[in-house]
Amino acid sequence: MKTIKIDKQLSGTVGQLQLGVLSGKVQVNHSSEKLIALLNMEAEEIAAREEIEDIAKLPQVQATREAYKALGKKPARYRVSSEALHRRIVQGKGLYFINNIVDINNLISIRSGCGICLYDVDKIDGDIVFRIAEDGETYRGIGKYDLNLNKLPVFADEDDPFGSPTSDSERTRITESTQSILFIIVSFLDEDLSPWLDQAEDLLIKFANAQNIEKTIINTNS
Secondary structure, X not given: OOOEEEXXXXXXXXXXXXXXXXXXXXXXXXXXXXXXXXXXXXXHHHHHHOOHHHHHHOHHHXXXXXXXXXXXXXXXXXXXXXXXXXXXXXXXXXXXXXXXXXXXXXXXXXXXXXXXXXXXXXXXXXXXXXXXXOOOOEEEEOOOOEEEOOOOEEEEOOOOEEEOOOOOEOOOOOOOOOOEEEEEEEEOOOOOOHHHHHHHHHHHHHHHOXXXXXXXXXXXXX
């Protein structure tokens, strides 16, 4: 598993912070009907119980929004991925389906409320640090424009930042040729992330023939 460290400036600014990390070998394919059915069922339950104003009050979403405010970033402009997914569902736009790996990522994200980052391990150069992005740093978000990273919490390798709880980069995205993944749950609450990692493991084994899975939780004391 890649070495991941939390920068002290980031943890000192946002307070509570921990990462649930899973790595393993997978097979990337179109999502099966069973996986899509799980996602649609989850979306239907969310649509039935939530209003748009409820989403920002979800514990993990609220904690992430507060962390972004502490960093000086507007959470309504740079929404954490879980919040964006809940908003799509409540607004009746439905979920989009990419591949089995990304769709499992999204399922755990909407269930947990956490921003979850997903990367092709072979596209990451060296060790990883979770830090505050500096002025002028940017990358092309997946399916998006160049994202202004300044003050966002970002994952960076020896080259540049490549991901954040808001949007990951094109450089490290999952493709049909991906063989090994890094799945990172970002939590700004003191919550046990083990159940979510276990769910991710079960889904990846069932729907992506995952092997050699490793899991760990990293916090400011790691």
